Amino acid sequence: MDTLLLGLNEIGHMNVLLAIVLGALIGVTIGSIPGLEPAGVMAILLPLSFTMAPLAGVSLLLGVYGGAWYGGAIPAILMNTPGTPVAVLTTYDGYPMAQRGDGKKALSIAYTSSFVGGLISVCSLVLLAPTLSQVARQFGSAEFAMLAALGMIFVVLAHRNHVVEAAMMLGLGIFLGTIGLDRSYSVQVFTFDSNWLLGGIPLVPAVIGLFAMSQAFVLLSQRGNDASRTELKGEGMFSGLFTLIKYKVTVIRSAALGVVMGLLPGVGEFGSQFFSYTLAQKFSKTPDQFGQGAPEGIIASETSNNAVTASVMVPLLAFGIPTDALMAMLLAVFMVHNYIPGPTLFVERPEFISGLYLSLFLMNIVVFVYLSFATRWIVNLTRIRGRFIGAFILVLGFIGSYSQNYRFTDALIALGFAVFGYLLRRANIPAVPIILGLVLGPVFLNRFRQAMGVASGDLSVFVSRPISLTLFLMIVLSLGAFAWGALRKKN
Template sequence: MDTLLSSIEMLARWDVMAALFIGSIGGVLVGAMPGVGAAVAIAIVLPVTFALEPIVGLTALLGIYGSSMFGGAIPAILVNTPGTPVNALTTYDGYPMTQRGEARRALSLAYSASFYGAVFSIVALMLLAPFLAKVAPMFGAREIFLAALLGIVLVIVTHRGQVLPAAILACLGIFLQTIGIESTAYTQRFTFGQPWLQSGVDLIVVVLGLFAISQALVLLMGRDKANDLPPVAKIGFFSQMKDLWLYRRVATVASSFGVICGMIPGVGEFMSQFMSYAYAQRSSKTPELFGKGNPEGIVASEAANNSVPAAAMIPLLALGIPGEELTAMMLAVFYVHNVIPGPQLFTQHMDFIYALYLCLFLLNVIVVAFLFFATRTLMKVMLIPNRFLGIMILTFSLIGVYTLRNSMTDVAIASAFGFFGFILKRLDLPTSPIILGIVLGKLMEDRLRTAMARVREPLDFIDRPIAFILFLMIVLAIAGQVWTVVKSRPNRKGTSHD
């Protein structure tokens, strides 16, 4: 109880609440703009948060992270264009309902399912917190190294059909973090005699380039789309929450999938929503209506999406391992303020952990209240021309890069990564493995140095229960991927040439 009261006291400050409100509403606005997304917004805001206290900066980022998918459902349902990539599945049943004149009901189901999924995950994780506090001290240097390696492996193998490019890009990220002066022996690595490489490649510079500048180039190179917005009546909160009660089983199962997938690095929203959607379709009394405007499809997709953010904070806070690019950006805020996520955070700063969970709960309350009263006004955001958005994103990104260290070298590096990210997007290749490679690569190197001081033989590295379990999971993940590749190869036996 004392810990909870301390968390509430930590949040009961005007700057924390202001950051929460601005981040929550800003995330909805960003999510409602097709082509922008939370990653771009967080990349732009990230340099600003370095000047704030950790709880204030993380509150603003959590607001954007947790609310963007709420806003992304609006264009997905109304104009068949997902505001964020994870809202793509919502278009399957949301837009057909709009075509039938049921846009109001589709939006209300999306909002209520999102709120249910978010609250479900927060409650589940607060109940798991005492267990995590006991397990976290069992993770030493070798366990965290293996957990980070498992995170890299899972990020790679979950890119189905793009495993090899994802592996190459993850290795590129691991290589990038080695550039500069090595912190132990103070030797130069891969600087090639260039003074501007001695300080290394800054994570934030790479993030702004790969996500913000590349997306600005995509918007500038594309054409402005004219969206014809359908009329939507005012949505009432209490009158529409009862509609979700009809689909409470689907919402609960979808939220459970979101919690499980969110806790596993490299899995996240996409896996959880497809599993939830498949379950909803198999268990539905009208499976033939999925993809044609079935409300259960919207509930499954949105509940699964919005239950992930809170769960994704678990590997980040307990082990310092981000599951995807958004939590990797948040990890930078921890490092800047010398707050190191890991086992000691759960044992020494439980009030900080609870404060973050309370932030997640409050932001969902703020967002839902805002959406149920301001949807019709918010729809006008979708009318902003893409090229204007591109110019604004590019401008703010370059300003943000320069203000980091007042360095034109950083601007040039970010621009180069922006062009590289633009090429990757044109080729439909993932960019997140690079960011995760930079973050997890640094973590793996540091933990491996520490662990090797007590390791005499290779088997000593996995002689503890948690280390052995993590090693076994890595082997199974790689073996499963190899089996999938071998099984998918065409059987050439018995083939003949005419």
């Protein structure tokens, strides 16, 4: 109780409250604009956060980080263009719902799912942080390799009618993930002596090109086309709560996956979202509705990716290990103020830790309330002609790609992926597996190599430990179930 009071005193300062509100509103705005990324905005705000009090600086960046995942659902549902990379799967069911006149309900489901996922994530961080950190500590190279492999297999099997195409795109993504400087042997891999490829294929330009800019090309190529004029009629903006109650099992499962995946470096929002969506489809009573406007699809996607936002901080706070670039920015703020993350931080700065938890709670409340009442104005974006939206998305895509590292080559990479993504859309080939291969491919390859090195080439290392054995059995069962279903369908 004393720690809670200390935390309340920490966030009670006006500068902290303003940082939470400002960060949340900036995050929602960035997330709702296709082509812009929270990482770029956080990088711009990073020098400003150094001049603020420690909790205010961290809260500002966390507000941008968390708010963007909320806002990313808006263009995903209204314009079939994910505002953030992790809103890709939201387009699968959100946009079809908007097209049939249920845009208001789809947005309500997305907001409520994000809110519930965010609160569950913070509660898990507060109540289960020691236990969760112990679980993450049990993962070795073999476990990470099996988890990455399971995630890639799941996303391929999720494309029931395009499994072969999805597998090919996954392979392409894994190949693209190998490009760059191999630090294990200090050799260049498929760089063709180009310095701008030494760092590999950057994820953000690839995602912007494949999903945002390719959609811009689609809008620009449709003559006389207007953007979808989604009328937000019918159920109120709080109707999503009743939908979540109806699918409460999906909510709990997706939130739990998001919390666990947030602990694992290299998995995060992408892994949790793909796992959650696949399992929601697998256990649904109407799996054929997924991709055609199933509320469960939106719930699984939005709940899981927002459930990551707090749990992803466990490795950072407990071990001082950032799991992604966004957490690395937070680590910089900690270090500038001489707040060294690790076990001693919980003992030496309990008021800061408690204040951080409370700021995460408040950030979710601010974003949810703002979106619930501001949607009537946000939806006006859908009343702009398609070509104007396409041109706007294209420009923002170039800006967003360039602003990551301020390299013109990143914009060219985004353009290349945009053209390729446009061709995939025309051929009805899924592009999502490319991104999963690009994200999880290097994780799998590096962890597989490490595990084999430790075991001196003995493949039994992947089945000699309980966790890796369980993951391996899940892979076998998943492939077996798919093969059995395919044979039954053929017969």
